[in-house]
Amino acid sequence: MKTFLPKVDEIERKWYVVDATDQVLGRMAVQIANVLRGRNKASYTPHLDCGDFVIVINAEKVAMTGRKNTDKIYQDYSGYIDGLKRQTADVVRQKNPTRLVRDAVWGMMPKGRLGRSQYKKLKVYAGPEHPHAAQMAEPMEIKK
Numbered sequence: 211m212k213t214f215l216p217k218v219d220e221i222e223r224k225w226y227v228v229d230a231t232d233q234v235l236g237r238m239a240v241q242i243a244n245v246l247r248g249r250n251k252a253s254y255t256p257h258l259d260c261g262d263f264v265i266v267i268n269a270e271k272v273a274m275t276g277r278k279n280t281d282k283i284y285q286d287y288s289g290y291i292d293g294l295k296r297q298t299a300d301v302v303r304q305k306n307p308t309r310l311v312r313d314a315v316w317g318m319m320p321k322g323r324l325g326r327s328q329y330k331k332l333k334v335y336a337g338p339e340h341p342h343a344a345q346m347a348e349p350m351e352i353k354k
Contacts, residue, residue: 216253216260223331224262225347227340230311231271235278238352239314242266245350246319246328259328264350265342266334270307274299284313308334 226245230238244250248260274282282299302309311334319325333342 214253215255216258218258221253221258221260225265225342225345226262226350227265227267227347228350228352229268229338230266231268232273233352234354235272235274235310235314237354238272239311239318241350241352242311242315242332243318246315246331257324259324261328261331263331263333263345263347265340265347266308266311266332267338267340268336269311269334270303270336272307272310274310279303284309307336 228238228242242264245264246261248254248258248262250262251260254260279300280298283296284299284302286295286297287293288295297305299310312332315332316329319329333340
């Protein structure tokens with residue numbers, strides 16, 4: 211029996227919508243990363259981009275367990291001396307709520323060319339509206 215290898219032209223891509231309201235950030239990010247990579251499909255191949263598109267809405271309402279809102283630190287470095295900026299998750303949520311979801315999913319993606327191309331299929335929006343209505347996205351159930 212030969213191993214099935216999907217051809218790039220034969221890969222079908224679906225669109226999924228995830229409502230992040232009251233979802234635990236890490237648990238949601240794992241499932242989103244698996245869909246972006248295509249691990250939910252029978253035709254999953256580690257070295258090919260077989261994944262689907264994921265739209266995350268209501269990113270500002272995502273939940274974090276424990277004391278992560280005050281203890282978790284997000285860092286940015288400008289490249290200059292003394293250019294390190296540190297912010298707690300509460301501050302990041304106020305300034306850029308989509309960053310919480312983006313960073314969590316990015317940490318679970320493979321690093322390299324393939325991971326970057328798969329990560330580009332993630333669309334995150336702070337509110338309930340998104341401009342991808344034409345794609346007829348299916349709702350994705352997040353397991354708790």
